[in-house]
Amino acid sequence: MARKDRAPTPPKRPQGPQRRSTPSAPRDAAGQRRLLYILAASGLVALAIVLGVVFLAGGEDEDLAATMEAAGCELKVVPAQVGDHTAEVDATDDPKWNTDPPTSGPHYPVAAVYGEYDEPLQIAQVVHNLEHGAVFVLYGPDVPEATVAQLREFYADDRLGMLLAPYPKLDDEIALGAWTVPDDFEPGGTNGTSYLATCTAYDEGAFEAFRDLRFKGPERFPRESLEPGIS
Numbered sequence: 001m002a003r004k005d006r007a008p009t010p011p012k013r014p015q016g017p018q019r020r021s022t023p024s025a026p027r028d029a030a031g032q033r034r035l036l037y038i039l040a041a042s043g044l045v046a047l048a049i050v051l052g053v054v055f056l057a058g059g060e061d062e063d064l065a066a067t068m069e070a071a072g073c074e075l076k077v078v079p080a081q082v083g084d085h086t087a088e089v090d091a092t093d094d095p096k097w098n099t100d101p102p103t104s105g106p107h108y109p110v111a112a113v114y115g116e117y118d119e120p121l122q123i124a125q126v127v128h129n130l131e132h133g134a135v136f137v138l139y140g141p142d143v144p145e146a147t148v149a150q151l152r153e154f155y156a157d158d159r160l161g162m163l164l165a166p167y168p169k170l171d172d173e174i175a176l177g178a179w180t181v182p183d184d185f186e187p188g189g190t191n192g193t194s195y196l197a198t199c200t201a202y203d204e205g206a207f208e209a210f211r212d213l214r215f216k217g218p219e220r221f222p223r224e225s226l227e228p229g230i231s
Contacts, residue, residue, distance in 0.1 A: 064195075064209055071203035080179055080191040081105030083131050083218060087124040094124075101138055101167055102127050103177040103194035113231040116155050117165035129163055130179040130194075133217035134226060135210065136163040138177075140170030147174070150202040161214045161226035174199045178213035185218060192218055 061077055068075040080103075081096045087106040096105045107127035114134065126136055137151055151174065155164040167175065176199070181192030197210055215223060 067209045068197050068206050071206035073197045073199035076196045080194045085109040089122050091124040099196040101175050103196050104179045111231045115228045121165045131217050131219050132221050133215040134161045135214050136177045138167035138175045140173050142172035147202050154207055159228050176210045180216035181218045
């Protein structure tokens, strides 16, 4: 039987045109070379800026991967799949899901109610929660009770946009999942990125770092709509 929390009560000065002066004589060769050098240097600066942004984005994933690895976890980062409402509520497998547990792709039209559960959730619903910016923490039946207690404490520490539940296919492992897109995301382009971390033990720092992936899903809802007891 699922344990669900009680739902909260509804709540430059414009410049005028300037006359362009016409040079009285063509530039000399030295001047032309100087201009080419300046243009080339400007291009290199612009390229460096672009590459810097790319490296920074990649660095964030690298930092997360290093944190998870240090905790004994494996992090899988894959392109997200199209998030359509074609999955049956009791679906346990789909050819478009590229992680298990799934972290993007087809899902059931109704999301799961946010909260902490003693029984497995319908995973096709959970994918819908990730689309809204949630993070799941799932654990197998062979995870020690002491570790499950740690997971419950982790969930209770910050319950917003979180799902905690068993997932039989995990055996003795714990899985954390998230689905993110850039802030300037527009439907029809990239589907974003999905993350799946699998761990054999609880590590507070690593789990907190993964939890920072919340609220970045393809469908951005007010954070209060991700409160426990709400779907």
